[in-house]
Amino acid sequence: QSALTQPRSVSGSPGQSVTISCTGTSSDVGYHEHVTWYQQHPGKVPKVMIYDVSKRPSGVPDRFSGSKSGNTASLTISGLQAEDEADYHCCSYAGTYGYVFGTGTKVTVL
Amino acid sequence: QVQLVQSGAEVKKPGASVKVSCTASGYTLTNHYVHWVRQAPGQGLEWMGTINPSGTGTKYAQKLQGRVTMTRDTSTSTVYLDLSSLTSDDTAEYFCASEVADTFYFDYWGQGTLVSVSS
Numbered sequence: 001q002s003a004l005t006q007p008r009s010v011s012g013s014p015g016q017s018v019t020i021s022c023t024g025t026s027s028d029v030g031y032h033e034h035v036t037w038y039q040q041h042p043g044k045v046p047k048v049m050i051y052d053v054s055k056r057p058s059g060v061p062d063r064f065s066g067s068k069s070g071n072t073a074s075l076t077i078s079g080l081q082a083e084d085e086a087d088y089h090c091c092s093y094a095g096t097y098g099y100v101f102g103t104g105t106k107v108t109v110l
Numbered sequence: 111q112v113q114l115v116q117s118g119a120e121v122k123k124p125g126a127s128v129k130v131s132c133t134a135s136g137y138t139l140t141n142h143y144v145h146w147v148r149q150a151p152g153q154g155l156e157w158m159g160t161i162n163p164s165g166t167g168t169k170y171a172q173k174l175q176g177r178v179t180m181t182r183d184t185s186t187s188t189v190y191l192d193l194s195s196l197t198s199d200d201t202a203e204y205f206c207a208s209e210v211a212d213t214f215y216f217d218y219w220g221q222g223t224l225v226s227v228s229s
Contacts, residue, residue, distance in 0.1 A: 034214035104154035
């Protein structure tokens with residue numbers, strides 16, 4: 001099972017929107033509705049920002065949103081803030097193969 | 111306070127094995143799958159495998175089949191990761207993470223255990 005493909009980095013100014021893509025296959029992202037996005041600050045453990053493609057856990061700001069089309073899932077951060085600067089990892093359930101993570105994206109707030 | 115507490119850093123030689131523990135504090139893992147995820151320096155996350163709530167079932171990443179074993183002691187809410195035949199490619203931070211059964215995301219994470227493999 002190959003890692004899901006994410007852009008290495010994205011950047012935006014405070015207040016702008018950025019979108020991170022996560023491309024898999026018809027065996028993982030394209031087949032299952034269990035895509036999760038994790039935020040990871042340097043030296044910290046990952047934190048769930050979006051689960052089941054588009055659901056937000058309690059406490060996660062509503063400027064974070066998720067979607068999916070075909071084999072590609074996306075995370076959008078609207079109204080970018082300084083504290084959003086972090087690494088973001090997508091993860092998809094892959095049935096008999098278990099789970100597969102993305103390659104990771106560094107978000108920089110300019 | 112709900113947390114997963116992992117054992118300390120390990121330094122191993124190539125060919126050796128390592129065993130990392132993960133103990134729940136502030137909650138029990140009665141209805142939780144526990145997953146192991148690793149992160150090589152400067153790299154992304156890699157799912158290694160999972161063990162079911164009763165400890166009777168495991169699923170491992172294909173690339174690690176034959177080298178990885180996950181076990182759990184339900185009486186102490188502790189899960190163990192065994193990885194054998196270590197190479198330098200296994201140098202990474204190893205995290206345990208819990209999933210409430212069939213929710214398909216990892217809500218609580220351990221603090222990480224650094225495993226360094228070097229001759």
